[in-house]
Amino acid sequence: MPRLELNPNFTAPDAFYAALTELHRERSEAESERINTRLILLLANHIGDQQVLEEALAIAGQMGSQPDAQGAGE
Numbered sequence: 001m002p003r004l005e006l007n008p009n010f011t012a013p014d015a016f017y018a019a020l021t022e023l024h025r026e027r028s029e030a031e032s033e034r035i036n037t038r039l040i041l042l043l044a045n046h047i048g049d050q051q052v053l054e055e056a057l058a059i060a061g062q063m064g065s066q067p068d069a070q071g072a073g074e
Helices: 013-024 029-047 050-066
Strands: none
Touching: 013 029, 029 050
16 A cells, blocks of 8 residues: 655755745736636546545644644644
8 A cells, every 4th residue: 555755755855845836836816716726636646545545634734733843734
């Protein structure tokens, strides 16, 4: 059974973060929400495995209620 990869797996995390923040720059909150929704659906389609997606949803739901050490949950 495939499992969600939780270890760092980015080839260029800083470049991805820069591209993501640039994509949202000067967008309204509603536009940013639509972009995030499309991005989530594109990546979910790429993953494809329902069990992996459900694991990701469960983890994301837990993290959304608990701020992490760097304040990302605020």
